[in-house]
Amino acid sequence: MIRFFNPVFLLLTILFIGSAQLGNAQITSPSSDYFLKVGSDSAYFFCTKKDKPLGSLTARTPMGVSATFSWEKFDTLSSSFLAFSPFIEDEDSVSQTISRLEDGYYRVNISSGGTSTSYQAHVINNWLEVTKAEIPDSTSTCEGFQVLADFEAAPLRYYNPQTNQMVNFRNNNSFIFKWEGGDLASTSLEPYFDPVAREESDPLKLRLTITDQLECETSETVEYYSKIPKSEFSASPTKGEAVLKVEFENKSINADSTIWYFYKSKAQIDKEIAQNKGVVDSIDFILFDYLPIHEYERSGEYLVKLLTVKVNPTTGNCYDTLHIPSAIVVDTSLIKVPNVFTPNGDGVNDVFVVQSQSLQSMNIRIYNRWGGLVHSWDYSNIRGRDYTYKHSVWDGRVNGRRMASPGVYFYVVKAVGRDGKKIKVDGFVHLFRNKD
Numbered sequence: 001m002i003r004f005f006n007p008v009f010l011l012l013t014i015l016f017i018g019s020a021q022l023g024n025a026q027i028t029s030p031s032s033d034y035f036l037k038v039g040s041d042s043a044y045f046f047c048t049k050k051d052k053p054l055g056s057l058t059a060r061t062p063m064g065v066s067a068t069f070s071w072e073k074f075d076t077l078s079s080s081f082l083a084f085s086p087f088i089e090d091e092d093s094v095s096q097t098i099s100r101l102e103d104g105y106y107r108v109n110i111s112s113g114g115t116s117t118s119y120q121a122h123v124i125n126n127w128l129e130v131t132k133a134e135i136p137d138s139t140s141t142c143e144g145f146q147v148l149a150d151f152e153a154a155p156l157r158y159y160n161p162q163t164n165q166m167v168n169f170r171n172n173n174s175f176i177f178k179w180e181g182g183d184l185a186s187t188s189l190e191p192y193f194d195p196v197a198r199e200e201s202d203p204l205k206l207r208l209t210i211t212d213q214l215e216c217e218t219s220e221t222v223e224y225y226s227k228i229p230k231s232e233f234s235a236s237p238t239k240g241e242a243v244l245k246v247e248f249e250n251k252s253i254n255a256d257s258t259i260w261y262f263y264k265s266k267a268q269i270d271k272e273i274a275q276n277k278g279v280v281d282s283i284d285f286i287l288f289d290y291l292p293i294h295e296y297e298r299s300g301e302y303l304v305k306l307l308t309v310k311v312n313p314t315t316g317n318c319y320d321t322l323h324i325p326s327a328i329v330v331d332t333s334l335i336k337v338p339n340v341f342t343p344n345g346d347g348v349n350d351v352f353v354v355q356s357q358s359l360q361s362m363n364i365r366i367y368n369r370w371g372g373l374v375h376s377w378d379y380s381n382i383r384g385r386d387y388t389y390k391h392s393v394w395d396g397r398v399n400g401r402r403m404a405s406p407g408v409y410f411y412v413v414k415a416v417g418r419d420g421k422k423i424k425v426d427g428f429v430h431l432f433r434n435k436d
Helices: 007-023 266-276 385-392
Strands: 034-038 041-048 055-060 068-075 080-084 087-091 095-101 104-112 115-134 148-153 157-160 165-168 176-181 184-186 204-211 217-224 233-236 244-250 257-263 283-287 293-296 300-302 304-310 318-323 328-330 334-336 355-357 359-367 373-379 407-417 422-431
Touching (some): 115 157, 115 217, 244 328, 266 300, 355 359, 355 385, 373 385
Parallel strands (some): 041 115
Antiparallel strands (some): 034 041, 055 095, 068 104, 087 095, 104 115, 157 165, 204 217, 304 318, 334 355
16 A cells, blocks of 8 residues: 655656556556655655565556566666566566565566566665663652663665765654553653552553654553552441441552551540640551451541552662541440330330440439339440340330339439440330230
């Protein structure tokens, strides 16, 4: 496929090729990538690889009958055409194609029935080759990395018979460089990139593509082994009553070690700042577990920070930190007491339940109208409402034995919350047994 790289030559080239096809008397090259008119001759360019000539020429007799083809190649030392024995790729009685041609100025002599004619054409093999593409360990740091690269290109020279000189067609300022890989991109031959966190087993592949003025191109790939970690984690749950058991999922990548910083509650930090009139140590404790689990004993709002470390003996260790997006909230203490219950066995409101939240301890006393104790419960290390619900409920029996009579009972509930708050609630509860 012929591509026209220069608009100046476009119209002339089209006219030239059209007349040659009509007359069937021109050296052509259908497999060339680019075409250029050099005086009265043609120059064909071929995108190929170094030391792999790809040039080809096709000659057709203008006589319209069988002819003999002989090929010559111009010798710059003697300034004359010398006999040349090409590799013949295809031939018939009126045309012949030769291939595997190196750079040079070629002539074909066509003879038939005592008539002979000759045509000339230039062959130019165009190649690009990346000679270096690497990321030295010394150029890759916590701040970024430098890619080093270099390349060679074919000289693109052809012989001008009018001036008897070699003409250099290569424009050394027209190369286009393009680096691509992941979210990285650059048009510099030796770019400097910001670092990217990747697992060591999954290096980032960066591909360099170099394109020249004739749109021939070459490419090379280099692998970037990241030297930086990326901290990432999640916590579940992030809200609830004390004691709140929180599991942390470590989603960090490319880290050799992890350090978890658990902060004191916001209220405690504010209190210490006020007492000390200045900055205080807000860190409560540190863990080195990969997947820590922590139980929050006290109400409050808590922050967590994860620090990850990537060990780099050559250029120094790299670090990354991440704070939990929103604070872990441990609910404040709460007590709620019902004013009626119906222990009649219908499965609805059959027990007297003191609803609680974030309590450290609780004391329940229930009395009949004569002051007799009918139910009591004490516990000093409550670790969730499930425990209190299971053990503190009153099922309507007097001290767990006989059925209590329907009527009004007096309760007193005392508790200490995990926020330090002391709570006392008293009042009356109505016990009904009639199912109607």
